[in-house]
Amino acid sequence: MNGAESVLRTLANSGVSVCFANPGTSEMHLVAALDRVPSVRGVLTLFEGVASGAADGYARMAGDPAATLLHLGPGFGNAFANVHNAYKARTPMVNVVGDHAVAHKPLGAPLASDIESVVRPASQWVRTVRDARSAALDTAEAVAAARASGVATLIVPADAGWEQSLGAVPALAVPVLSPVPDEAVSAAAVALRRPGAALLIGGAATSARGVDLAARIAAVTGAALLRDTFAPRLARGGGRPRPVGVPYLTEMAVDALSGLSSLVLVDTRRPVGFFAYPGQPSLLADPSTDLVALASPGEDALGALEALAAEVGAPASVVVPALERVALPTGGALNVDNLSAIVGALLPDDAVVVDEAVTASVLFVERTAGAGEHDYLFLTGGSIGWGMPAATGAAVGAPGRPVISLEADGSAMYTIQSLWTQAREGLDVTTIIIANRSYAILEFEFSRVGAEGDGRAAHELMDIGRPELSFAGLAQSMGVPGRRVDDVSGMVSALREALNEPGPHLIEAMV
Amino acid sequence: MNGAESVLRTLANSGVSVCFANPGTSEMHLVAALDRVPSVRGVLTLFEGVASGAADGYARMAGDPAATLLHLGPGFGNAFANVHNAYKARTPMVNVVGDHAVAHKPLGAPLASDIESVVRPASQWVRTVRDARSAALDTAEAVAAARASGVATLIVPADAGWEQSLGAVPALAVPVLSPVPDEAVSAAAVALRRPGAALLIGGAATSARGVDLAARIAAVTGAALLRDTFAPRLARGGGRPRPVGVPYLTEMAVDALSGLSSLVLVDTRRPVGFFAYPGQPSLLADPSTDLVALASPGEDALGALEALAAEVGAPASVVVPALERVALPTGGALNVDNLSAIVGALLPDDAVVVDEAVTASVLFVERTAGAGEHDYLFLTGGSIGWGMPAATGAAVGAPGRPVISLEADGSAMYTIQSLWTQAREGLDVTTIIIANRSYAILEFEFSRVGAEGDGRAAHELMDIGRPELSFAGLAQSMGVPGRRVDDVSGMVSALREALNEPGPHLIEAMV
Incomplete structure (x- = not known):
């Protein structure tokens, strides 16, 4: 089994079943291996930014990471913008980026470039495969890293693909999310019970389970329930709770957050303006508001919400009357x-x-x-x-x-x-x-x-x-x-x- | 005058008259300044890779660099592939990349990223502007660097655009290309006079003047005249000399270069395969061939060819009979x-x-x-x-x-x-x-x-x-x-x- 097949089989073993691809010559052995590893489905895109954005959308819905297959530094460059979007969402994604064969790379061929420098600003995890023997283990680590923390980028020299491997490896255990200490849970409970408190959720906490937990906590503590302006995947509609989005505009966000006694953050950071504007603040929360981080990105947000719900004695469920559906407009010019x-x-x-x-x-x-x-x-x-x-x-x-x-x-x-x-x-x-x-x-x-x-x-x-x-x-x-x-x-x-x-x-x- | 206007006026002073743009919020002051600096023409593109490729094509024809205007790290990411192509050609280009205001950048806003890391692998010169007072001088240096060596990338924080500047600065002197030492010229002359020698030209040496000089040198020394497979701008047609392109395919290139006594390189490097292939060499020249670098990229190739022409006593001109133009096909299915x-x-x-x-x-x-x-x-x-x-x-x-x-x-x-x-x-x-x-x-x-x-x-x-x-x-x-x-x-x-x-x-x- 060559290195390329060991990479692909390891992806399959690790639960990666889709590869959004725009390959080139240096990835041909990985492409060839697709026929021997039918459990990984290759999906062709005509531009790398489609592949990376698709991997982001895929994982947000499927829960499992998809792979991308990209052609050297410029291929990753084309993918960069949407990898960046996934990086900010901490979407699990495994970018497999081909590179020149190890001995060829330093010779200055047209496509040679410093790939690691390009990928690092948009990757939670980066590794260049040393050779065909280490390729499978590197791949398993990449998937585990993606599941734990977001974008993992694995650079695979062409000869690590075509040389003999040691075979595929099974999935590695995914590092568990850092649990939130009891002190953080107690502090959040105290903060939320103050009059004028709010709970701000982002990331995994905007899932159906997260929103439900947060709403139950808000109901018993009396805290307002807010969500990030741009949540990766917000469960909503029907009788689901409706956290209020922090507005996009700095002045409106400042207004929405003004006068809060405390703001408890779950899988998000302190609110920051999308851009800076002359004479406007970058930090959106009221300077007098007590910011309490219950769970930072990378920590176990859902576990923290469970613990907090228990701590505050949240009800087992909250009833949210569904909103009336908006009426279907009947005529006129479109706006x-x-x-x-x-x-x-x-x-x-x-x-x-x-x-x-x-x-x-x-x-x-x-x-x-x-x-x-x-x-x-x-x-x-x-x-x-x-x-x-x-x-x-x-x-x-x-x-x-x-x-x-x-x-x-x-x-x-x-x-x-x-x-x-x-x-x-x-x-x-x-x-x-x-x-x-x-x-x-x-x-x-x-x-x-x-x-x-x-x-x-x-x-x-x-x-x-x-x-x-x-x-x-x-x-x-x-x-x-x-x-x-x-x-x-x-x-x-x-x-x-x-x-x-x-x-x-x-x-x-x-x- | 704000920093943005000082940047734009300095671009104009330095001979940059076109800006291929796909801007965003952080570049709005630069966009606004276009109306006050009408000598810089803004050309809108719907995707950043169009802007960077256009800047490459523009400069190859105009001789002067164009600017690009790009939106933070992801904007440069989208531009990356074609900036890379320009970087390899050493095409003069000034990328103006907006960034968050200095105090906003470390706060983790959605678009914040390490822009320098992304741009460096495809830029001969990189600088982040410190503030509005230094923006103009940084811009002048960027243009001079582009003219001297290729891709210059200038990262401009938004507040360096909107704050008060010290005004525009005039063009800086462009660093002269390193002259080629007499010894290199003599060595090239000796090498070319050997039977079975060849002259390989790339970069500026494939211009009309370069091709003409090279052909005159080849005529008097009896050397073969070759050119890079992928020359940035090859002057050809009519009665112009016809250097033979090194083939793209490794096996054909090895064949074309086999048995040469010496190979004199002008504004190019030793020939390298486009990709590596199992069992094929990466270096294309015959190991027994004596490689002589007359002028490396960044050195004065045309000056070196002039000196070499004088050294070998090249004729003042060579007559190259034009090829017959291919006949116009008359019918049938297209192939x-x-x-x-x-x-x-x-x-x-x-x-x-x-x-x-x-x-x-x-x-x-x-x-x-x-x-x-x-x-x-x-x-x-x-x-x-x-x-x-x-x-x-x-x-x-x-x-x-x-x-x-x-x-x-x-x-x-x-x-x-x-x-x-x-x-x-x-x-x-x-x-x-x-x-x-x-x-x-x-x-x-x-x-x-x-x-x-x-x-x-x-x-x-x-x-x-x-x-x-x-x-x-x-x-x-x-x-x-x-x-x-x-x-x-x-x-x-x-x-x-x-x-x-x-x-x-x-x-x-x-x-």
Whole structure:
């Protein structure tokens, strides 16, 4: 068995069953091994950022990490932005990055570069395989590291793939999450019982179990229940508890957090502004608020919530009356307001919503709150071009569940190649392009950062309407049924049709 | 004047007049400054890899560096692959990468990352601006460094943009290239006069002046004249000398270089295989060949050739009879053979050819050799997704010259967003998609690396024909007239029409 096969078999042994790939020559032995290890499914992408975003979306839904297969430093470069998003979410992911054969690497071939330097800022764990004999064990460690802490990147020289290995190895035990000490639980209980306290959850604590625990704790202590603005996977809808999202805008977030006596943090950090603005604070919490870290990222958040629930004597359940579902709009020209209402009205039960709606996101979050139970995935690392790849991977990771991809037109163009993989794999993704023909978030941020002047040259760099893009045409050109709609009735029938037909669809909503 | 304006004015003072941009919030002050510094033209791209590839193509044609404007680490990540290609070519380029405000950066906001770690493997020069007062001088140094040695990356914290500066600074003197010592010139002269010697040129030595000097030296010494496989910009056609390209394939390159007494290197390094293969050498030159470095990259190659020409008593000119232009094929189904002949037959004088034809490249190089004088740009860093961005930038950098972009279908999909910028700017680029519906280079390399097995799963990862892409449709959806052709007469009329009409065109050639 060569090193490549030992890597692939070890991935399979460790529970990795999907590999989102865009390989090159240095990865050919890994590609060849796919036929000998049928339990790992290769999914081809036409661009590496699709592979990495798909691995992120996959793991958020499946729980298990996916692998990516990438071609040297530039291949990882193309994947970087969405690996970064996964890194910030601590999504388990195993990047397998091919490199030149060990003796070839220092000779300065065109594709040679310092791969470790590129991958490190977006990887919780990095290793370069020494040779074919160590490749399998390195792979097992990579998967264990991914399960424990997020993005693991394994660099595999070509000759570690083609030389003789010592065979595959079984899965390694995953390091257990650091348990939270009793003192932290007691301190959180004391803090939450103060009048004006709040509990802020992120990461694993926004799962169905986490939200339920947090709501029970909030109910008995009287604390407010907040969640991170951009949670990796928020369980919501139906009768699930509804933690309030910290607003994106610095001034609104400061307002939302003002006057709190204490803020207990679970699988998140103290709230920080997305960007800095002249004369605005970077830290969002009131300086007088007592910040209490119950569980930091990497610690056992759910275990800590269980312990806290016991400590405060939380009830066994809380009853949350479901919100009324938003009414289906009936006519008129399409705008973001009625578009988001249409999505809220028609969202199927058990849907997975992937939100890269950017400026329109707030409305979609609001209007889908009354829908049935669903999962809502947010952009965790701020790097746009994530939504369509993540929706692709989410559909692979959650077969049988409808995936709704809410995508701003500007963001869509970074990784538009996702559509081809959706068509190839027959994935049940409905992409809604919110087409306002501009980088609206930049138009908005432009004044907020205090940028001077308001001239033509600056606004040219935020206007993507010249020439006008046709997303329906782009979809059709990649094998996905696509249509453009500009009124409410057209949108309603397009969305109904997309949700009723299997396979991918794209609706270009002109707002 | 704020720091952002001081940066932009200093770029202008230093001769940078184009900025290929995909900005975000942290770059808004730089965007705003564009209206106050009209001598820097902002060119919007929908993806950062288009911006960096365009900057590469621009500088190869214009001689001056362009700037890119990129959004933090993930923005540079998206740009990385084409920055890498420029880095390998030592193309002058100034990447301006926004970052969080200094006090905001360590707080762990979603977009925060170690940008220097990501940029360093693809940058000859890196600096993070300290504050608004130092921003202008840092910018001037970045441009000087780019002109001297290639890729310069300047990281600009947001507050260095919005705070008060000390004003712009004038251009700094560009460090002169290291002159080549007389001993190296004498040694090269001795080496070239031996029977069986060859002169191998790369980098600046493949310019019109370099090729002419090298041919005159070869004529008087009797040495063979070779060029790098992938030269950044090869002056050729008409009566220009024709150095022989070192073949891409290791076995053919070894054959081409075998038995040489000496090999004199000018602005290149000893030949190295593109990839390593089991049982094949990485170093391509015959071990018995005497390698003589006349000028290494970063040294004054043209000055060295001038000195060598004088030393060997080269003639003032050499007469190279032009090759006969390839005949225009007349009918039948389209294939790579007649497609390349059509391009050779119709290539306009003074064209700029950007070659990312991958497996078809050899044929295009051969069939265009008999055309009139033109420049031919090769992929220098091996990272595909370069051709269409580079053609975009080349058209901006060489106004009035027709740009022919030869693009394999697989490679085209990495940076397909280039077409939108071509339409927006009305650039005279004719893109020919060589559509074989596969990653043919991988099918080819698969067996060459000795990959075992030949199964379905492996070949699935090289087949991009399911679903079939429509490049004509993709072009139309981004504002570029696009058509699909599958026979010789259709191709001939499509190419004639594209060359006769101003603005961008795309021809999807089904081969």
